[in-house]
Amino acid sequence: MTTSVNTSPVWFVTGASSGIGRELVRHALEAGEAVAAVARRTAALDELGEHDQLLRIDADVRDEAAVRTAVEQTVARFGRIDVVANNAGYGLFGAVEEADDAQARAIFDTNVFGVLNVLRATLPVLRGQRSGHILQGSSYYGQTADPGVGLLAATKYAVEGLTDALVAEVAPLGIKVTLVQPALTATPFLGNLDAASVTHADYDQTVRAVQQAIGALPGSAFSGVDRVAAGIRAAVAGDNPPLRLALGAAGAEAMRSALNARIAELDEWAAVTQAVDA
Numbered sequence: 001m002t003t004s005v006n007t008s009p010v011w012f013v014t015g016a017s018s019g020i021g022r023e024l025v026r027h028a029l030e031a032g033e034a035v036a037a038v039a040r041r042t043a044a045l046d047e048l049g050e051h052d053q054l055l056r057i058d059a060d061v062r063d064e065a066a067v068r069t070a071v072e073q074t075v076a077r078f079g080r081i082d083v084v085a086n087n088a089g090y091g092l093f094g095a096v097e098e099a100d101d102a103q104a105r106a107i108f109d110t111n112v113f114g115v116l117n118v119l120r121a122t123l124p125v126l127r128g129q130r131s132g133h134i135l136q137g138s139s140y141y142g143q144t145a146d147p148g149v150g151l152l153a154a155t156k157y158a159v160e161g162l163t164d165a166l167v168a169e170v171a172p173l174g175i176k177v178t179l180v181q182p183a184l185t186a187t188p189f190l191g192n193l194d195a196a197s198v199t200h201a202d203y204d205q206t207v208r209a210v211q212q213a214i215g216a217l218p219g220s221a222f223s224g225v226d227r228v229a230a231g232i233r234a235a236v237a238g239d240n241p242p243l244r245l246a247l248g249a250a251g252a253e254a255m256r257s258a259l260n261a262r263i264a265e266l267d268e269w270a271a272v273t274q275a276v277d278a
């Protein structure tokens with residue numbers, strides 16, 4: 001049965017059981033929009049209550065077959081998909097050499113290969129419609145990094161890199177793409193962090209110092225999840241959405257510093273750069 005109308009977007013949200021994803025689900029339902037809410041723990045969506053426009057789907061983004069089934073269920077129920085929030089993800093804290101191989105691969109499995117599973121499952125629908133908007137879950141750590149977040153940043157940089165190509169591949173097909181780059185946001189994200197399997201005292205002045213600094217941050221240093229969801233919805237509603245959407249001034253400033261430093265270094269080494277040209 002198809003219950004959607006063309007003017008009301010149909011959302012497909014991963015990581016819908018918590019934090020930013022759950023807030024996107026809540027906002028969409030409040031606006032009378034249809035939502036497929038995908039997570040491993042859909043029971044966490046119970047407090048949203050029963051909604052005709054809510055389809056809860058229990059799926060792990062690492063499981064490609066489960067993601068394809070989730071997309072099929074969404075199209076069967078709502079007839080189309082307008083906004084894909086490719087949001088599921090988690091963090092890993094520790095020096096680059098402190099995370100073991102299994103931990104490094106695991107975070108790529110969810111944050112990168114999970115994102116790819118969602119893209120491969122949803123793009124055929126969006127291409128068929130010649131419309132849609134994909135929200136790629138990135139971070140200010142998609143453009144910069146601090147000691148201790150190397151593996152997390154590696155996954156977000158990977159998402160940013162593939163998205164820089166994707167946007168030009170799908171624009172001619174009527175599909176928009178936005179990288180969502182929140183600053184620190186008040187969600188259970190920090191509580192859900194994986195921790196590197198070993199710690200070396202050699203990283204006390206760098207990695208552990210960052211850890212302590214984050215632990216000492218006041219609540220006011222975190223963006224409200226309600227405002228982050230509202231910012232994402234503003235980008236979706238716009239006629240000309242950005243490729244990159246920074247949410248939170250501190251994250252935007254960290255990205256600006258990193259980008260300015262890259263330009264400055266490019267200029268500083270320009271003579272060596274150009275000397276290799278024939």
Ligand SMILES: NC(=O)c1ccc[n+]([C@@H]2O[C@H](COP(=O)([O-])OP(=O)(O)OC[C@H]3O[C@@H](n4cnc5c(N)ncnc54)[C@H](OP(=O)(O)O)[C@@H]3O)[C@@H](O)[C@H]2O)c1
Pocket residue numbers: 014015016017018019020021038039040041042059060061062087088089090091110114137138139140181182183184185186187188189190192
């Ligand atoms: N909070 C921040 O400070 C911040 C800053 C920048 C970027 N972000 C990004 O924002 C996104 C959402 O994070 P959040 O802050 O809302 O964190 P969160 O509250 O911990 O929510 C993460 C969500 O991802 C889901 N998830 C994790 N692994 C999954 C898997 N294998 N399959 C399906 N779902 C999975 C979780 O659901 P289940 O466990 O039920 O599956 C949960 O709903 C992430 O990509 C994160 O990197 C967050």
